[in-house]
Amino acid sequence: MGWNTSGSTGWDTSGGTGWDTSTRTTWHTRAHDGSFFGYVSAQGAPIVDLLDPRPGERVLDLGCGTGVLTAEIAARGAHVLGIDGSHTMIEAAIAQHPGLDFTVGDAHDFTVAQPYDAVFSNAALHWMSRDPDAVISCVRLALRPGGRFVAELGGAGNCATLTSAMLTAWREHGLYEPELPWYFPSPAEYAMRLEKGGFAVKVVECFDCPTPLDGCPNGAADWVRMFAGSLLEKVPAATVEPLLRRVNELAAPALRHESGWLADYVRLRFAAVRH
Ligand SMILES: C[S@@+](CC[C@H](N)C(=O)[O-])C[C@H]1O[C@@H](n2cnc3c(N)ncnc32)[C@H](O)[C@@H]1O
DSSP: OOOOOTTOOOOOOSOOOEEOOOOSOOOOGGGGSSSSSTHHHHTTHHHHHHHOOOTTOEEEEETOTTSHHHHHHHHTTOEEEEEESOHHHHHHHHHHOTTSEEEEOOTTSEEOSSOEEEEEEESOGGGOOSOHHHHHHHHHHHEEEEEEEEEEEEOTTTTHHHHHHHHHHHHHTTOOOOOOOOOOOOHHHHHHHHHHTTEEEEEEEEEEEEEEOTTOTTHHHHHHHHHSHHHHTTSOHHHHHHHHHHHHHHHHHHHEETTEEEEEEEEEEEEEEEO
16 A cells, blocks of 8 residues: 655654553563564564555554564654553663664553654554543544554454453353453444544455464463463462463364464454544
């Protein structure tokens, strides 16, 4: 897709963003350091192509994690600011990409000093589940008219086998059903939110994306530890191991293959333009 980059404004490194630094999720940077679950960023390359960042453009990377894709966008010549709700992630991003700009902030509640040409987000919007409309509203206000919002997130049905194994295992162990922290919308639902939020939707697609759990010798159990660690914090210590073993037993028939574990990811990808 070709994007109109006219109206690009100068880069502002003043840090003039009004960030609420609160966030509900504790993140492990190891999940994104390239040695463990590095696939989150590795899978992000096509969405960077859809963004098609141009030299001199101002781009905001929302939920940037350790900044792997922020750096890729910068390598294409754009001026990019990475934002993440996790201090730990931002510290790691600054350490790993010393020349780039990063700041801590909550996607539900931020403002920028100067509008951006594009807001980009990979594998992060489904974590911003408290109020998706508030996130879209902040993104709109952060963009110039005609600015684009390009993102990929988990779509409806994402990790259905994994989450159903979790819910069953929790129930079997007599635990309260956990409130899953993610928002996995259908393309129609998210497109409607975008339209209502002041965007014209140019591309929206949803696709299965079976994803090897590289570096996960314990398969689904490792996935739960990494991505649903906050739920395990509420489980009695002695129950954690048997609970995770049960998650593995329940998920294995569908997800464990000769080549290793494959997570049942469903991705929702979109490109929209601010009216
Ligand atoms: C799976 S990681 C993806 C990181 C990066 N975009 C990538 O592709 O490698 C999701 C990120 O979203 C961030 N995040 C979650 N909720 C957030 C919020 N409300 N505001 C800002 N960032 C948030 C997390 O801290 C985490 O770094």
